[in-house]
Amino acid sequence: MPAFAQVSTAPAIFPTPAALRLTGPSFALGDAVVLVRAKGVDAATEKLVREVLATAGVRDVRIAAALPKRLDATYVVIGEGNAAPVRDALARSGASVPEQDEGYALASQASDGGALVVLAGRDGDGLYHAAQSFRQIVARGRVSSVTVSDYPAMPVRGTIEGFYGKPWSMAEREDHIAFLARFKANTYIYSPKDDVFARDKWREAYPADTLQALGKVVDVANREHVNFVYAISPGPTICYSDPKDLEAVRRKFAALRGLGVRSFYVALDDIEYTKWNCPADEAEFGKPGEKAAASAQAKLLNAVQGDLAAAGHGSLTMVPTEYYNTTESPYKAELRKALDPRVVVQWTGTDVVPASISVSDAKNATKAFGRKTLLWDNYPVNDFGETTGRLLMAPYDRRQAGLSAELSGIVSNPMNQEVASRPAVAGLLAFSWNDRDYNVQRTWRAAALDLAGGDAETAEALLTFFDTQHVAPTFGHLPWQPQAPKLKALIDTARDALADNDPHAIAGSLAALGEAADALAAAPDRIRAGVVVPGFVRETGPWLDAAQLWARALRLTVDGLTAARAGQPGVARYFAEATELTGKAAAIRSIPGATRFEGPVKVSDGVLDRFISDAPGLVYLAPAPSLKD
Structure with missing residues (x-):
């Protein structure tokens, strides 16, 4: 028998790196490694590296200050690229750190008598991203031999908790920030519409316990290398000309600054801008109107931007009252002219919930607002009427590669359901990291694997369920x-086969559809048993229950069609039982209070319900013979 060389395969890293090269066979870490830690490595990065090593079976981690001339063990070197031991490790591995902010290099290779793994960051954030990639190249105690050179395409990547309805809990925010970090995001914007102390009562101080709880979230964000951005929404009541209101904004920001927040945001969306909230504004800015509103807003924002610059805290972010489309208007023209160029402007695309966003759309937004915009992408948010009874779990799509050249970044506005938002949000994060190499379906599966703790069977069950919420x-x-594009394709094939009356095609298509029904029926139990994030099952419970009923109804429908084709008796019973199950499924409602709009949950609506309803009419059922006959 001929001997075959060991075959190694390139690991999957998400988001997709700018460059990854497989350099040799994978190698075992063993039960002991030597950790070479450069000065300045933060505790969270070292902790993550140690966790990866422990998961891989490493039990003994020794510390060294530098690499020996000859590697006599497995050495893991971590630090920023300008540190001496890191430079040495990079030279030996032939890797280099990209020049871009948040860039990193990751290299791993075995050598005679030992092995070398180097994680090198352009900065502390880049080093943390390197550790997240290191986590993904280690599997079953072995390390892929790779050289990775990576950096983000967009400076800002993350989420804005900017929806109406029930805000996330503090614990959900902490968990979400950890999820963001796993996908190399760097931004979380705190802007829930129903936080009364950020909107309706924005002048009032937070209660001490709320402020303390927010401080814990800020600590998690800082530890996870995610920028916590605090947003205030004073638009409904502010008097722009009143120095006391400017001072109120400053007080609120000062309170958050005391928690460690360094980035701030003023939201001026969803307000009336053709009337003033106080007579003094008309005296200073003139009669109410679009131009006057922009002038007043610019005065407020410029003052706050000046505060941030004086404190060394960078740029203020704002969302304008005209936050969508790029149509020229007196408001946009005045804002473009009067607003400090350092202020970051958010924009939701060509509509509030746009079907697609192109490079030309973003260029038009740059022209309209006088600067590159930060895209507020209203997906997968479900706080508007058309989303009643829905989870939005389709992958992130129809955003054009090349947007990284025209945007300052992208943040997703997710659902009220934090964990259920992750399949879509993960795609946005991967796209904003590397829009040119973004793979829709592979990233969607990576998000499922993240929820499943790496278990492939659970991930497949999740993808089956996601299809019903597409x-x-x-x-x-x-x-x-x-x-439900995957399920619909199977149903359409079965319909066509029945219409063609091709026995072979009918048998094959119904068999495939039956297998899909069985997989969907089994998916909820597998998800409940295998998903490692408990919040997912809690948030999606009604949909999982309904999906199982719909799947059983589909199985009965397929069996009814098969029995009818075979001329078996009692065919009507299959269809009747299926109809009974669909009635039960259709009666299941969303969780009270969980979303702004509530109602019956929807599972593959327009696909499953139509097929099950139409099925009895797709075959001729001969009437049962009477007793006389």
């Missing part, structure tokens, strides 16, 4: 993502 509505009647 539709993505807009404010209009036409969704920008279709419902």
